[in-house]
Amino acid sequence: MPQRRGSFGNFGGRFVPETLVAPLLELEQAYLEAREDASFQEELENYLHDYAGRPTALYEARRLSRELGGATVFLKREDLCHTGSHKINNTLGQCLLARRMGKRRVIAETGAGQHGVATATAAALLGLECEVYMGEVDMERQALNVFRMELLGARVVPVRSGSRTLKDAVNEALRDWVATADYTHYCLGSVVGPHPFPSLVRDLQSVIGREAREQHLRRTGRLPDCLVACVGGGSNSIGLFHPFLDTTVRMVGVEAGGTGEGPGEHGSTLCLGSVGVLHGARSFLLQDEDGQVLETHSISAGLDYPGVGPEHAYLKERGRVQYTRVSDGEALAAVDLLCRTEGILPALESAHAVALAASLAREMGPGSSLVVCLSGRGDKDVSTLMAAKRGGSAVHDEGLRP
Amino acid sequence: MNRIDEMFRGSDGKAVLIGFTTAGFPDGESSLRLAQGLLAHCDALELGIPFSDPVLDGPVIQESSLRALRAGFRPRDVFPLAQRLRELSDKPLLLMTYYNPVHRLGHAPFAAAAAAAGIDGVLIPDLPPEEMGDWKEVASQHGLHTVLFASMTTPPERLRYLGEMTGGFLYCFAVKGTTGLRDSLSRDLAPFLKRVRSCCSVPLAAGLGVSNPEQCREVAGMADGVVVGSALVKSALDAIAAGLDPAPAAAELAAELKRSLQRT
Numbered sequence: 134m135p136q137r138r139g140s141f142g143n144f145g146g147r148f149v150p151e152t153l154v155a156p157l158l159e160l161e162q163a164y165l166e167a168r169e170d171a172s173f174q175e176e177l178e179n180y181l182h183d184y185a186g187r188p189t190a191l192y193e194a195r196r197l198s199r200e201l202g203g204a205t206v207f208l209k210r211e212d213l214c215h216t217g218s219h220k221i222n223n224t225l226g227q228c229l230l231a232r233r234m235g236k237r238r239v240i241a242e243t244g245a246g247q248h249g250v251a252t253a254t255a256a257a258l259l260g261l262e263c264e265v266y267m268g269e270v271d272m273e274r275q276a277l278n279v280f281r282m283e284l285l286g287a288r289v290v291p292v293r294s295g296s297r298t299l300k301d302a303v304n305e306a307l308r309d310w311v312a313t314a315d316y317t318h319y320c321l322g323s324v325v326g327p328h329p330f331p332s333l334v335r336d337l338q339s340v341i342g343r344e345a346r347e348q349h350l351r352r353t354g355r356l357p358d359c360l361v362a363c364v365g366g367g368s369n370s371i372g373l374f375h376p377f378l379d380t381t382v383r384m385v386g387v388e389a390g391g392t393g394e395g396p397g398e399h400g401s402t403l404c405l406g407s408v409g410v411l412h413g414a415r416s417f418l419l420q421d422e423d424g425q426v427l428e429t430h431s432i433s434a435g436l437d438y439p440g441v442g443p444e445h446a447y448l449k450e451r452g453r454v455q456y457t458r459v460s461d462g463e464a465l466a467a468v469d470l471l472c473r474t475e476g477i478l479p480a481l482e483s484a485h486a487v488a489l490a491a492s493l494a495r496e497m498g499p500g501s502s503l504v505v506c507l508s509g510r511g512d513k514d515v516s517t518l519m520a521a522k523r524g525g526s527a528v529h530d531e532g533l534r535p
Numbered sequence: 536m537n538r539i540d541e542m543f544r545g546s547d548g549k550a551v552l553i554g555f556t557t558a559g560f561p562d563g564e565s566s567l568r569l570a571q572g573l574l575a576h577c578d579a580l581e582l583g584i585p586f587s588d589p590v591l592d593g594p595v596i597q598e599s600s601l602r603a604l605r606a607g608f609r610p611r612d613v614f615p616l617a618q619r620l621r622e623l624s625d626k627p628l629l630l631m632t633y634y635n636p637v638h639r640l641g642h643a644p645f646a647a648a649a650a651a652a653g654i655d656g657v658l659i660p661d662l663p664p665e666e667m668g669d670w671k672e673v674a675s676q677h678g679l680h681t682v683l684f685a686s687m688t689t690p691p692e693r694l695r696y697l698g699e700m701t702g703g704f705l706y707c708f709a710v711k712g713t714t715g716l717r718d719s720l721s722r723d724l725a726p727f728l729k730r731v732r733s734c735c736s737v738p739l740a741a742g743l744g745v746s747n748p749e750q751c752r753e754v755a756g757m758a759d760g761v762v763v764g765s766a767l768v769k770s771a772l773d774a775i776a777a778g779l780d781p782a783p784a785a786a787e788l789a790a791e792l793k794r795s796l797q798r799t
Contacts, residue, residue, distance in 0.1 A: 148634055150591050150708075156688065294597060295588065304590045308713045311590075311711065413661070418635075423610050426587045
């Protein structure tokens with residue numbers, strides 16, 4: 134048998150217990166077949182169009198652009214997708230794949246709850262059993278999404294191990310899958326995990342970038358100058374970036390800067406981490422000198438993760454994509470900015486991208502254009518925002534960078 | 536010759552008992568006594584390196600791992616622990632570790648430290664052979680066996696490959712799932728071990744979910760070794776919860792398990 138290293142240069146791979154090797158090969162095979170199967174693709178496209186509401190708009194944010202006084206900012210409106218974020222692009226594809234493989238049950242991990250809701254939704258649509266693992270801490274801060282998942286017929290399983298956030302939810306989902314892969318598909322929510330997940334999820338999310346590229350071209354007659362997206366595991370950013378990799382368009386991924394640069398204060402895996410192996414792949418990782426995985430912090434549950442997709446590690450290493458960080462406070466300021474100028478309440482995750490886009494737009498100057506992936510809407514974050522605004526939280530609006 | 540090979544060669548057709556405990560559990564000093572007590576009755580001992588994200592472990596070993604980490608135990612502390620056990624016993628010692636701590640320290644430094652401490656074999660459950668890079672080679676240069684795993688989901692062709700690649704023995708997962716106690720053995724275990732036997736000529740040890748003397752005896756009829764982990768760690772945890780010394784409690788269970796194998 135061939136000796137294989139990662140799928141993305143030195144990153145990626147399949148670092149899993151032997152029990153999962155066969156299910157991952159089965160998944161890879163099923164996916165390769167489905168990708169070539171016109172009827173599968175047609176069914177997926179129909180659901181994306183009629184059910185999820187694609188294509189999503191590429192919206193020119195005129196008041197925002199005017200206020201910033203620089204580049205024209207376009208928002209790729211994934212927040213307008215059914216269930217409120219880009220996550221549905223992936224779960225529709227994976228749940229269709231699960232059905233095709235004859236699996237009657239899907240499991241998922243969730244941080245902010247967006248992927249959990251999107252999985253529960255696709256499972257309801259396709260008549261699959263659904264269980265969602267969610268850290269206890271996240272269940273508290275995203276109570277609304279917990280209730281939504283339950284309404285959709287899913288069972289939400291509280292995860293009480295470790296830091297009780299997204300990383301531990303992935304651990305628990307993997308433990309479930311090791312025992313149940315015969316009849317269960319693990320609907321992984323980001324471009325992380327063992328091969329083929331990073332490629333599978335990327336392909337399903339690339340619809341974001343394909344649409345954006347065509348829309349921008351049609352609108353302006355050229356490609357944008359810059360793309361900006363937030364990076365937790367990295368699915369909305371890879372989805373936007375990937376169809377532009379054959380161009381010279383500048384791309385910037387924005388990580389959770391949290392409250393500082395110390396261990397446990399942020400989720401800046403690519404900016405501040407080192408190479409390691411977690412959740413089945415070799416990538417960047419926030420770890421201590423012994424290789425123990427560090428706790429993370431972000432005001433947005435979806436970016437509160439110590440790992441990152443291996444393809445991002447590869448793009449960073451090649452210098453193709455630039456990665457930077459935005460603090461909790463800057464993200465809060467960006468929520469305000471977008472609400473006031475455009476009447477759009479972004480998810481706290483997406484607000485990280487908006488915050489960076491604001492400072493980039495000023496630098497870039499008029500005549501240039503910038504596409505921001507607005508990966509989700511902010512309704513789920515209202516209680517976090519209230520706590521921050523009314524002083525119930527240690528985090529305050531820090532204003533945007535000059 | 537590697538002590539693991541000697542153990543299987545000298546076992547006289549009887550299944551050997553391989554115990555497991557988490558290194559550094561419940562704390563550095565007690566961990567040595569706990570391991571020593573187990574080693575007195577088991578034929579070999581696996582020391583688990585505590586890791587922050589033990590995805591293949593159920594609640595019992597997760598708990599022991601967490602306690603060891605909270606007590607300040609670091610992966611590199613396993614080497615002096617093994618060294619002290621080696622001074623007390625000539626039985627095979629193995630390290631069970633997730634891959635990231637090995638990756639972090641580096642293959643060569645890890646293998647060198649393990650060999651110097653008197654370790655005979657290393658088990659890395661989240662490192663399938665395709666991802667090993669130079670690990671197996673480096674380990675074997677230091678005289679260490681790299682023990683591979685087989686699962687009920689593994690097809691025959693791959694079983695043959697794993698049988699050729701493994702060192703010392705092939706660790707056969709007795710359940711599909713994580714470590715932990717089970718009420719009964721899987722009905723699929725016997726056909727699985729038969730399948731592995733027909734594909735591989737190395738000694739086979741079965742573990743995961745083997746919890747009591749009856750189950751040990753049953754497995755002993757089908758494999759060359761039985762691995763018991765969670766049950767031993769749980770007896771230690773139970774003793775601690777009752778305000779008792781965990782070392783003799785775990786040793787007593789190990790003795791009972793060993794007796795059950797001698798009667799087969």
